[in-house]
Amino acid sequence: MSPDGRTLRNVRIERAIRAFEKLGYRTARVRGSHHVLTHPERGVLVLPFHRGTVKTGILLDALKKAGISVQEFQELL
Secondary structure (H helix, E strand, C coil): CCHHHHCCCCCEHHHHHHHHHHCCCEEEEEECCEEEEEECCCEEEEEECCCCECCHHHHHHHHHHHCCCHHHHHHHC
């Protein structure tokens, strides 16, 4: 795991979704336990909505797709 990824441990899914909403993402739909977030310019993100925290790899992938750094994301939390 990268040093940046270590700082993303214990991020609850609710906080992660709120942070992406601050970037302009909106919940387009919910399919099962997955929330589909859309942004007019940045595209689509799919995040699993399970109790507890988001796995670091899933969150890093979402940040990469959104085009933001770990530090920028942490500022939004």
